[in-house]
Amino acid sequence: MSPYATSLIAIVKREALRFIHQRERFVAALVRPLVWFMVFAAGFRAALGLSIIPPYQTYITYETYIVPGLCGMILLFNGMQSSLSLVYDREMGSMKLLLTSPLPRWWLLFCRLIGSTSISILQVYTFLAIAAVFGVTMPLAGYFMALPAFIIAGVMLGALGLLLSSFIKQLENFAGVMNFVIFPMFFLSSALYPLWKMAESSQLLYTICALNPFTHAVELIRFALYLSFNGTALIWALLAATVFTLAALWGYKPARTGAGKKR
């Protein structure tokens, strides 16, 4: 087997093992979107009237509307979680093992990205299965069509996590990531409300939402789940994924990892 394939399998397997060893993490990662789905959506259902907007062809309940957004939420939180574990790995030293391997660094980091994205997607499908039990279903083919969208969104958000981890020097700084990255990204997007609703209240916020790559990740997922294609969202998400990945690889260059870092 080629060294590249060998390392990819090993890194993905390690991520999977790590995940199995932390079953609480799996439950926690599922509880978060489920709380939104069952509690928040139930409360908001009455308050929020939704008109028919693509890709939907009929009136939908609020629960139905937020399911794609909550899939995005799982990918977003997992991307940040893997960033946290990278910072932890660096503090604990096991990151050094990866960075001193003779295989190219970009490849090893890319393997990590694939590993964490695979775990995220597993969680997304578990969530969709639970949502289906509670009556929110998509066309059967939509579940398959959405897989490439999950991969693109997962890689995009994982790469963002990777990028952040190259700049965060200490675990303690991670709370800042929650406040300044996760929450704004999630709330300034189309995950919880359609953008035209946002435009009604503030044009500025609407513009920010429309530029937010997370919005496009969510829309890509939403359209794919209903067997439609959203070219704009695809281009934006791919572009963001590429930019985040390149920036993250730059962030992990050997000359940069230590420069300015006094030990």
Next chain:
Amino acid sequence: MNGLSVSNLSFSYGTKPALQGVSFEVPAGHFCALLGPNGAGKSTLFALLTRLLTSPSGDIHIAGHALSKTPRAALAKLGIVFQQTTLDLDLSVRQNLNYFAALHGISGRDATRRIDAALDKLAMLERAGEKARNLNGGHRRRAEIARALVHDPAVLLLDEPTVGLDAAARAAITEHVHRLSDEGTTVLWATHLSDEVGPDDQLVILHRARVLVKGTCGDICGATPLAEKFLTLTASTA
């Protein structure tokens, strides 16, 4: 040259110099102790040797490969034991070594054979199935040294590998690694404990970012115990 060679290596964190014009060589199959007080620049030197950091000035050759020009060929010849434990504590010893082997592109039967041989060398074979978390400090270290040998490196770097171990475990590990150098591996062993260095070992004393003295331990110390000599040397330049 097949061992390790460092020439004119400098590095600074901002304006604070961490290494200045450091040069030394470890011939193939020799054990070289890198001795220095805390803050002398040992950790920076290790980060540069392992390419966690890079420096624009100076050269590092590992088993004949220039680290700056052919980093992957050089890293493939390098075995590293970091100061901090880098074992995944939830995995067994064998799983840890398998993961490492894969990072070097080694898999399947070849990996199993190499892992068995490396564990055997460190007398750790019977513990292969144990979770790293259940091992004591000395055995964790031995597992890490075995791991660093899986890809048959020409040069082995150890950064203060005996920190936090009791006297018996320290002695056992020091002896194991000396035996590795007798078998042909070039060893660079960073420490601040002078009793880990034998009279025939090579010695490089690093102090305040510079090489203070280098040579054979016996030649440098003569009849004076190394601990005493070390204190005199580092005190006279303080």
